[in-house]
Amino acid sequence: MRAAVITFPGSNCDRDLAVAMETCFGRPVARVWHADSELPPVDLVGLPGGFSWGDYLRSGAIAARAPIMAAVRRHAERGGYVLGICNGFQILTEAGLLPGALIRNAGLRFVCRPVRLSVVNRNTPFTAAYGAEPITIPVAHHDGNYVIDPEGLARLEGEGRIAFRYLDNPNGSTADIAGVLDARGRVLGLMPHPERAVEPLLGGVDGRPLFASLLSAIDGGGRP
Amino acid sequence: MTMLEITDELLARHKLTRAEYAEIERILGRPPNLVELGIFSVMWSEHCSYKSSKIHLKKLPTEAPWVVCGPGENAGVVDIGDGLVAVFKMESHNHPSFIEPYQGAATGVGGILRDVFTMGARPVALLDALRFGDPKAPRMRHLVAGVVAGIGGYGNCVGVPTVGGECTFHPAYDGNILVNVMCVGVARADRVFYARAAGVNNPVVYMGAKTGRDGIHGATMASAEFSEADGSLRPTVQVGDPFTEKLLIEACLELMETGCIVAIQDMGAAGLTSSSFEMAARGGTGIELDLDAVPLRETGMSAYEIMLSESQERMLLVLECGREAEAEAIVRKWGLDVAVVGRVTDSGRMVIRHRGEVVADLPVAPVSGASPVYERPFERTPRPLPLVAEALGGPVDARSALLRLLGSPDLSSKRWIFEQYDWLVGCDTILPPGLGAAVVRVHGTKKALALTTDCTPRYCRADPREGGRQAVAEAWRNLVAVGARPLAITDCLNFGNPERPAIMGQLVDCIEGMAEACRALDFPVVSGNVSLYNETDGRAILPTPQVGGLGLIEDVARLVRPDAARAGDRLVLLGESTGWLGASLYLREILGREDGAPPPVDLALERRNGELVARLLAAGAVRACHDLADGGLAVAVAELCLAANVGAVLEPAPADASEAGWLFGEDQGRWLLAVPPARLPELLAAATASGVLARPVGTLGGDALTLGRHPPISLEELRSVREGWLPAWMDGTA
Numbered sequence: 001m002r003a004a005v006i007t008f009p010g011s012n013c014d015r016d017l018a019v020a021m022e023t024c025f026g027r028p029v030a031r032v033w034h035a036d037s038e039l040p041p042v043d044l045v046g047l048p049g050g051f052s053w054g055d056y057l058r059s060g061a062i063a064a065r066a067p068i069m070a071a072v073r074r075h076a077e078r079g080g081y082v083l084g085i086c087n088g089f090q091i092l093t094e095a096g097l098l099p100g101a102l103i104r105n106a107g108l109r110f111v112c113r114p115v116r117l118s119v120v121n122r123n124t125p126f127t128a129a130y131g132a133e134p135i136t137i138p139v140a141h142h143d144g145n146y147v148i149d150p151e152g153l154a155r156l157e158g159e160g161r162i163a164f165r166y167l168d169n170p171n172g173s174t175a176d177i178a179g180v181l182d183a184r185g186r187v188l189g190l191m192p193h194p195e196r197a198v199e200p201l202l203g204g205v206d207g208r209p210l211f212a213s214l215l216s217a218i219d220g221g222g223r224p
Numbered sequence: 225m226t227m228l229e230i231t232d233e234l235l236a237r238h239k240l241t242r243a244e245y246a247e248i249e250r251i252l253g254r255p256p257n258l259v260e261l262g263i264f265s266v267m268w269s270e271h272c273s274y275k276s277s278k279i280h281l282k283k284l285p286t287e288a289p290w291v292v293c294g295p296g297e298n299a300g301v302v303d304i305g306d307g308l309v310a311v312f313k314m315e316s317h318n319h320p321s322f323i324e325p326y327q328g329a330a331t332g333v334g335g336i337l338r339d340v341f342t343m344g345a346r347p348v349a350l351l352d353a354l355r356f357g358d359p360k361a362p363r364m365r366h367l368v369a370g371v372v373a374g375i376g377g378y379g380n381c382v383g384v385p386t387v388g389g390e391c392t393f394h395p396a397y398d399g400n401i402l403v404n405v406m407c408v409g410v411a412r413a414d415r416v417f418y419a420r421a422a423g424v425n426n427p428v429v430y431m432g433a434k435t436g437r438d439g440i441h442g443a444t445m446a447s448a449e450f451s452e453a454d455g456s457l458r459p460t461v462q463v464g465d466p467f468t469e470k471l472l473i474e475a476c477l478e479l480m481e482t483g484c485i486v487a488i489q490d491m492g493a494a495g496l497t498s499s500s501f502e503m504a505a506r507g508g509t510g511i512e513l514d515l516d517a518v519p520l521r522e523t524g525m526s527a528y529e530i531m532l533s534e535s536q537e538r539m540l541l542v543l544e545c546g547r548e549a550e551a552e553a554i555v556r557k558w559g560l561d562v563a564v565v566g567r568v569t570d571s572g573r574m575v576i577r578h579r580g581e582v583v584a585d586l587p588v589a590p591v592s593g594a595s596p597v598y599e600r601p602f603e604r605t606p607r608p609l610p611l612v613a614e615a616l617g618g619p620v621d622a623r624s625a626l627l628r629l630l631g632s633p634d635l636s637s638k639r640w641i642f643e644q645y646d647w648l649v650g651c652d653t654i655l656p657p658g659l660g661a662a663v664v665r666v667h668g669t670k671k672a673l674a675l676t677t678d679c680t681p682r683y684c685r686a687d688p689r690e691g692g693r694q695a696v697a698e699a700w701r702n703l704v705a706v707g708a709r710p711l712a713i714t715d716c717l718n719f720g721n722p723e724r725p726a727i728m729g730q731l732v733d734c735i736e737g738m739a740e741a742c743r744a745l746d747f748p749v750v751s752g753n754v755s756l757y758n759e760t761d762g763r764a765i766l767p768t769p770q771v772g773g774l775g776l777i778e779d780v781a782r783l784v785r786p787d788a789a790r791a792g793d794r795l796v797l798l799g800e801s802t803g804w805l806g807a808s809l810y811l812r813e814i815l816g817r818e819d820g821a822p823p824p825v826d827l828a829l830e831r832r833n834g835e836l837v838a839r840l841l842a843a844g845a846v847r848a849c850h851d852l853a854d855g856g857l858a859v860a861v862a863e864l865c866l867a868a869n870v871g872a873v874l875e876p877a878p879a880d881a882s883e884a885g886w887l888f889g890e891d892q893g894r895w896l897l898a899v900p901p902a903r904l905p906e907l908l909a910a911a912t913a914s915g916v917l918a919r920p921v922g923t924l925g926g927d928a929l930t931l932g933r934h935p936p937i938s939l940e941e942l943r944s945v946r947e948g949w950l951p952a953w954m955d956g957t958a
Contacts, residue, residue, distance in 0.1 A: 009470075009471055009558065009559060010381070012381075013383070013649060015650075016650065016651040020651070051466070051467060051470070053467065054465070054467025054468075056467065109644050110373075110377075110380055110644045110645075110646070112380075112645060112646045112647055112648060113643050195651065196648050202651060202652075203656070
């Protein structure tokens with residue numbers, strides 16, 4: 001497992017994601033600057049949470065056009081794994097690597113609380129280690145309301161690309177969607193923060209199976 | 225320099241008295257020009273000079289073996305072992321938040337963050353102590369919504385978790401709300417930065433956001449009373465940009481790693497003026513400033529405007545000569561403006577040039593250090609008589625009284641507020657908001673910091689000295705309750721107009737009370753802020769000496785969680801109960817009275833009881849621990865039950881006690897402990913040996929709380945009442 005985490009100006013979960021990956025993977029994680037144009041040789045790229053470019057214009061819109069994103073796109077086209085969390089999810093939709101968009105929460109307020117999720121598709125490289133029970137992972141966002149047109153939604157549902165759904169929807173997302181995959185199942189974007197749920201001391205470990213799933217998908221010979 | 229005509233109107237606009245002006249002329253040996261007058265105005269404002277409070281602030285103890293740096297720098301510094309220090313301070317942003325709640329509160333967060341990272345510390349936690357007016361008062365819902373959104377909007381974006389605080393309501397704050405924000409950071413002990421300009425010819429460097437016309441005279445505004453017509457002051461409120469602040473944090477911490485920084489100070493109140501004067505004053509040097517080099521947001525700004533602008537997210541640095549390019553590369557990498565705007569000199573003078581002319585030439589020390597100090601006349605608050613218990617009369621419907629208290633604005637859950645804050649970013653928040661003290665792990669270590677903000681303004685109004693003692697004692701108790709060793713406090717002293725002797729008396733008494741408690745508990749003050757003139761149209765706020773406490777937990781495995789109690793645990797009340805209802809929340813919320821003396825704080829007893837609790841916690845004899853505060857025993861039991869999601873049976877009041885006093889009295893120095901039955905005998909023996917009264921008062925179990933002989937209240941009802949008020953009020957349905 002070779003992983004990297006990208007830092008954009010305004011990213012603020014970059015350290016947290018790198019620490020969680022290092023804890024779960026048992027290997028150092030490369031840190032990459034937004035202005036770089038090449039990724040180091042990696043299997044997994046993490047786009048962290050935060051407020052890249054202050055959420056100005058639209059959340060994730062400016063970061064989606066950062067120099068490093070061309071390299072992330074090529075990485076994804078080659079079948080590399082990409083994990084976008086919170087602002088990272090917003091960046092992936094703005095970059096067109098995932099369908100749909102994330103708009104202001106239906107309640108219009110920022111919301112930070114642990115939420116319960118169902119793991120909708122357990123047959124993906126990001127979710128294979130989960131069981132059938134609901135999991136609890138915190139959210140912390142202002143723009144987490146996932147919207148997609150009916151045709152797009154039907155496609156996501158038909159292709160098993162909804163990875164997670166909220167059991168008590170905190171932001172008004174269409175069809176309670178909390179996380180979606182790209183067509184090849186190698187790019188995941190989700191609003192909840194699995195990197196905040198890898199230690200009992202911090203209130204839970206339901207984020208760990210996500211990283212464990214990736215580790216076995218990549219180191220277990222899942223990479224083409 | 226052009227001659228200035230000194231009129232009463234000009235002096236009034238600069239909030240300077242005729243006597244202060246005469247002193248300025250004496251210092252200079254000539255009349256000042258307008259730029260110089262503006263500089264004196266902000267440097268000698270109450271906000272920057274502490275001219276009314278200085279002689280009394282000296283009474284506060286500021287030293288202990290673990291104190292690295294006390295008041296006088298940007299923030300206080302305490303040793304937390306293993307080569308690390310905690311850096312912390314609390315500051316008010318009351319007036320701006322009342323005028324424009326979102327930006328006022330947001331820039332309050334920005335300012336206190338800068339005070340902490342200026343010293344080389346990465347900010348790791350924010351807490352906010354908020355005092356609002358009567359929920360029925362006009363604009364109050366708008367103020368709450370705006371302040372909370374502003375704190376969240378800034379703190380969430382910079383990625384520093386907001387982990388705790390308080391929020392209470394009283395009509396005395398109708399025209400003058402309080403927004404006090406505390407920031408805590410962690411730094412390496414060998415890499416703490418101070419604001420002392422040194423090294424002749426070293427470059428003075430500006431970095432961060434550009435300078436605009438916003439917030440000119442913010443510091444003088446903060447030093448004046450309000451009138452209702454002051455909506456027109458909105459242009460003096462600054463606008464924050466948390467994205468720039470985040471870049472500034474990262475750029476500063478990266479610059480600090482290089483060792484090229486000699487001194488650094490943020491441009492807060494009074495902007496470029498206070499940062500340059502204070503750095504030169506502390507260093508005993510002079511500075512030559514070239515205003516043409518200052519990055520500007522708009523054209524045509526005068527020297528007066530550039531010197532007094534309070535544009536946010538700006539820092540002033542002194543670098544080692546020759547390292548400008550290295551520093552510039554780092555700052556540019558983070559996309560921020562950077563410019564050499566001056567040089568350090570040995571002249572002891574601030575010489576400011578603009579468009580080829582000297583626009584100000586002032587001696588540093590008198591402007592910065594010789595501001596007037598007032599020994600304002602004061603009248604101590606007459607000590608109120610204790611209430612006579614019989615006067616309160618009648619039997620108590622304990623069940624409905626408890627529900628009303630839990631659903632009152634002060635005690636109701638603040639979930640609606642803290643869920644708008646990212647309290648988890650950083651992945652070190654171990655105790656979430658809403659349980660008691662917040663606990664944040666020191667990143668990458670086993671240590672944790674326990675943090676709390678406390679003050680009971682209704683006690684301070686009834687008896688400012690007892691109120692001052694109580695604010696410190698309660699902070700100390702809240703830290704002990706989670707297994708922390710209390711180290712030090714920061715404070716925010718919010719009062720009315722000090723030119724009124726009764727208000728000045730409140731300030732003096734509160735400070736003296738705090739000083740006594742700090743001494744008795746080895747809990748020194750290491751930083752703080754004074755906010756005076758909190759009045760609108762002559763109506764002053766309740767005296768509010770807000771305390772922010774910091775404690776250390778050496779190993780997070782020793783943390784005692786307030787939500788860890790279990791069914792079967794015995795409840796033990798530790799400390800003396802007299803049924804004190806004077807100035808209590810019960811008196812105000814249930815009987816509609818706000819009179820009587822507040823509960824006295826016996827500091828020797830406070831320390832003895834607290835030290836016993838700390839020993840019992842360290843010995844593992846206690847599963848969960850709550851201090852008794854607002855609403856007394858009944859509220860403490862209810863909160864313990866809700867935190868642990870378990871019911872309880874509380875034994876009836878002793879035969880010789882009034883039921884209201886037993887359940888809702890607010891005697892100080894008391895604790896409620898949840899104790900595994902097997903540890904009870906040992907705990908009671910330890911209390912007896914220490915001469916501390918400890919009595920079993922109930923048992924945990926079931927899914928309802930039973931107060932003595934009254935019918936049980938289901939946990940569900942307790943929770944819905946406690947959680948209900950704030951969201952309902954915000955929706956307009958309460």
